[in-house]
Amino acid sequence: MELLSPAGNVEKLAYAYAYGADAAYIGLKKFSLRVKADNFYEDEYKKVVELKKLYPGKRLHCALNISFHDEEIDNLRANIDYFRQYPIDAFIVQDIGIVPLLQKEFPNAELHLSTQASCVNSEAVKMYKSIGFKRVVLGREISLAQIKRIKDAVPDMELETFVHGAMCIAYAGRCLMSAFLTGRSAQSGFCSHTCRWNFRVGENAFAGLADGAGDGKPHIITAEEAKALAQSGNLVIEEEQRKGEYFPIFEGDDFTAILSSKDINMINHLADMRDAGLDSLKIEGRMKSTYYVAMVTRAYRKALDALEGKITAEEAAPYIAELENVSHRESTTGFYYNKTDADKTTCGASDSKYQLAAEMGAELTGEAFDAIYNEGQKRYRENEELLAGMHPDAREARLKDYEIHPDRRIIPFEKKEGWHLYECTAMNKINAADEIEFVSPSFCNLLVKSEDWELISSETGLKLNWVCDSHPCVIYTKYELPAATLLRTLDPDYIEGKIRDTGR
Template identity: 65%
Template structure:
């Protein structure tokens, strides 16, 4: 089975591939249901081409899954020459009006039907196949039993289904709630996620806290939907996250060809760890590694932001109908991305700059009056943070490009994670943060600071650096906005 991961920007596309995705799906500005994701534009196609060359055999799917208005089609036609520069293997669409245009302008790209089309039966699959679709991304309401029946009826079409991530409370994600409350249409890519808002029931608060408040639709007497308020809010429409990593064999037996991870708006950390977990689980299923080897990678899903999980509609609708409360949360923050190892010449250049900086410091001290130098030394003894320290060559240590995302200092609890290593604690004394411009050792760094990592650890390409979130409490989900 293909493992398909989300990529909201070029960086996430790299980590999707590096952490084991067979394919990744992206969006293009204005034509994707995740407009608030970074998506792709300008000259980023050049970077995408480089990534495809770096990871040969990996596929790139492009989501054009909005409901197109006339002006959207006009804009798409206007930008077609630009889109042709991307190495796109398949387009994911829900609007049939755009199909002839794609078939004409992108004859080498496959057509994949978006889950937004709500295709959940064999006759619909047959119809879409007759229109030229190679793959159907099934509606999330399809059970594994129904998927098996569809595959048996139409064996020569590829079937794809979601395996992990957030689910929309609306039928196949076709929600009008955002448009109604905020004027932002989910079908045009501007969903405000109103289903996850925390509503206060005001005068009904006491009743809601008792659990006795229920919704009943007047023409369906006797069918009750409970509404419970806790901690001054209620979430009656917030669905659980889907998680099927423990049921991959069942998905394979159902005839699925591709497993899709939700999350083009999720973080790089999320994309990397979820992709890695499913890669290892699939490798274990296929006998490439032992289940015991995959287990610690799967356990790391608990360290990624998530809500309560469910198996969705795959086994029982009752599983999907259960809602949850609270925002997604994680025990870790992504501190930095670790880039490629510096070449010998690049590392030598940083060490040479450090030597020049140290010489300048020594020359300044030597030029000072003895009393002034003594005063300077006393000040530095009292305030060691003011002392400028330059990096010295350590035998066996290597420098890596370092892109800080959150603040890190030498008291931070850091862990390296990589495609094939669950995690390694970065012990103090075995790493330094260095300013590559002058070779000085940094006491701390945050986003925007030029930096290289100098360490005795041998790091795999694609390594990430994470730090414990001190505000995280196990079992308590905070509203962090993630």
């Protein structure tokens, strides 16, 4: 089975490939249902071309999965020459109106039907096959038994489904809630994730609904009364045409999210997905972080490798366990086994106890190493000469200032036998006194004590006490790090058992 990972930008595409994806899917500006992802634009096709060369055999799928209006088709035609510059292996579409255009302009690219088309039966699959589709991304509201029936009926059609990530309460993703409440259409890629919002019962909502005083005047119940009612379990929703079907509304600790579906997680059911006849397993998340893409891709790569006998289940286990260290909500198996699992909702944002602190780059050796080392030694000598030439009182004042403000101290790093110097792009705050943790495609996680690494300015060659995003730095450590290593640290704002609003 193919492992298909999300890539919201070039950087995430690189990590998807490095951490084990067989293919990755991207979106192009204005034509993707995830327009809030960075997506791809301008001359980034050059970087994508180089990535495809670096990872031969890896595939690139492009999502053109919005519902097209005529003016958007005009815009698509106007951008055809730009699209041709990307090494696209397949287009993911839901609107069959653009199919003839893609077939004409990209004869060597496959057509994959988007899950937005809600294809969930073999007759529909046969129809899409007849007009040139190579693969169908089945509607999310389908079971494994139904998938097997479709594969048996149309064995030469590739089938793909989601295996991990956030699900939409409108399971095929065709939701109008965002457009209704915010004016931002999910079908045009502007979903505001309204189903994830937290709602609270308030006073004004109940104005005029009760005549508790017995005087014929409307009674406005208080917020306390409203909350007590919401938490009583007595509130339900009944749809007009479905008399007698009740959906409970229960408010927990201050807020409730009645439409927020659980995340899907099928890591322990890959054999069943294989046996159902699936050809590709898709991870959701073009708007997720680099850390999310890398860790989830790696977990499923190891799980698939174990399924295929390339590694043992014991070898895969620690990588799979790392899924708990990635931002996530409660999980479910969706519709794959029974509808009851899919109907379960949850509340709150996705969260993780870790934050991505830095992306590690190439090892610096030879002249590159010497340049940073020599700069640090030079600055140290200059400072020592400056101190030596000072009046004793001034020198004492300067040294006292160093004690009060240790960040101002001039301390070069010294060469250590067997240590390695690496490029480092800081993403969050890193403290030199802390333990840090490395993760990579080839090892699960490596906890590094403070004495086994140093934080160095790449400009001055001097030791640093801390860095933040955009601070130029390198890391000097006793450990050898493979390509695409990431540095993570514990998130200081994370509280076990408390879900934070992380912008989900």
